[in-house]
Amino acid sequence: MPSSKPFVDIHDVSLQYGGADGTLALSELSMKVQQGEFIAVVGPSGCGKSTLMKLLSGLWPASDGTVIVDGTEVTGPVSIAGMAFQNPTLLPWRTILRNVLLPLEVVRPHRSRLRRERATYETRAKQLLALVGLAGFENRAPWQLSGGMQQRVSLCRALIHEPRLLMLDEPFGALDIFTREELWAVLQDVWLARRPTVLLVTHDLREAVYLADRVFVMSSRPGRMVHIQPIELPRPRTLETTYQPAFTSLVHGLRDRISDVRNVTQPEHAHV
C-alpha cells in the first residue's frame, strides 16, 4: 500500500545509549508506516525493539538520522502517541475508570477541559471499556481484575486520548496462551473500529501474523530492518485463521528469518 506520504518515516536512524563508547542499539534503521496501518516488529531478544518505541515516542533522541511522525520531526514527547507495555502498570489507588482517564489529566488539549466536561470523557472511557469487554467494571479496583483484564484496561488507557499512533511493547507477553489469543481478537476489534496506526513489538510470531498488515524483522543488535513481510490474510482474522496453511507457512517463513539473523550475527550460538 505505497502512498504519497508515510505517517511514520524513520530514515537511517542510529541510536547509541551513553557516550561515544555506549551501546549501539540501532544502526541505520529505516522504516515507513502508512496512516492506519498495523505493523508488527519482531526480532531476536535484545535487538532494540523497545528502543524503537522510545525513539518514536520522543523519549530518547536519535543519535543520527531523522524520525518523522505525522509530517513533523520528533524532537520531544509526542502526545499523539499511546503506549502499553507487558506490565499493565495500573494505579492501585484508582478505580478502573479513573485509571483509564489518567492520560486525559496530562495530555494538552484535554487536561484543561477534563474538569468541565467530565461526564463526556467518562462516557468515552466507558465506551472504550465496553469495546474491550469490560463493561460494568468501571468502579472496580485493579487488583480485583485478572491479568488479562488488567491488560485490557491498560489498552484502554493507551487509547483514551484517541492517539493516532498506538505503540504496544509486548503487551500480551506475560499472559497465558488462551488469554493472549482472546486479546488478539480484542485488539483487532479495537483497531478495526478506530483505525489508529499501530506499532506492535512482540516475540510471538503467531501474534505478529494474526494482527499485522506487515511484519518487520529486525536484526540482532545493533538493530536494523532486514525483512518486511506483508500479511495479506483477510480480516477479521479468527483463531481458525491461525490453523490455515497460509498462516502457518507465514509463521514458518518468519521463524526462518529470525534464525538467520541470530545465526549470522551470533556465530557462537548453535543453529536452533
Add this chain to the structure above:
Amino acid sequence: MSDVIQAGAQPIRPVRSKAAIERAEAMRRAAIRRRAWQRLLPWIVIVGAFVLWEVVVRAFDIEQFVLPSPSATFASMWQWRGPLFENAMQTLMTSILGFLLAVVGGLVLGCAIGGSTLVYAALYPMLIGFNAIPKVAVVPILVIWFGIGTVPAVITAFLLSFFPIVVNVATGIATVEPELRDVMRALGAGSLDIIIKIGLPRAMPYFFASLKIAISVAFVGSILAETIAANSGIGHLMVVASSRFDVPLVFAALLVTSGLGVAMYLVAAFIEKRMTGWTVRTEPGTAAATASPG
C-alpha cells in the same frame, strides 16, 4: 444399616451429616474465641506485668527510691496529677509542633530527593551524615542559640522525626515503575505531573508508615531536650523529681509518657488506615478477617 442405604440413595452430594455440621460449628466458635483472645491478650499482658511488678517489690521488700511499686507509682500520679498534666501538655505541644514541621519538611525534601536523581546525589550523603549525629549532642548547641525552653524541644523533635519521613517519601517516589514514567512522559507530563499523579499517591503507604515512627521519635526528641534544658515538660519534671529522689513520681511520669506515645501512635495508625485503604486487598467490612493468624 439404614445409614448405608441412605448414603447409597444420594451418591453425588450426600447431605452434610450432623457430625460435619457440628465440626463446622465448632470451628466457627473456635475462630470467634481466637478473635476474642486477640483483643484481650494485650490487656492481660499489661495488667499481668503490673501485678508481677507489685508482687516482686513486695516480696523482696524493695525500697521506694530504688523501684517504687505500681501502687505507689499510681498514688504519686494521682497526687501530682496537676503538674503531670500541665507538663505532659507542654511536651505534647512541642513534639506535635516538631512533628508537623518534620511532616512538611519531610514531604518537600522527600519529593525533591525521590523525584530528581541530581537532588538525590547532592543531598543524600549529607542527610545520612547528619542523621548519624547523636541529637543529645545537638541540644546544648540549640540552647546556646535559642535559650532554655520550648524552641530547643521543638527543634529536637523535628530533627529526630524528619529523617524517617524523608527516606520513606523519597523511596515511594523514586520507585515509580519506569514503564509508567515512560507512559506519562510520552503523553507530555512534566516531572511535577508525575510526582503529583503517581509518585505522591504511591508514596502514601510509605509516608504513613513513617508517620508512626516519626510521631514516636518526635516525642522522644522533645523529652530528650527537656531533660537537658527546659523549665517545663514531662522530661523536665522527671529530672526535678529524680533530683529530689521522688522516684515514684519519676515512674509516674514515665508511665504518662508511655501512655501518650501509645495514644499518638494510635492516632497515626488510624489516619494511615483511613488514607491508604487501597493497599489492603479486602472489601470494607471483611478487613477483620486479615487480622487472624495463619
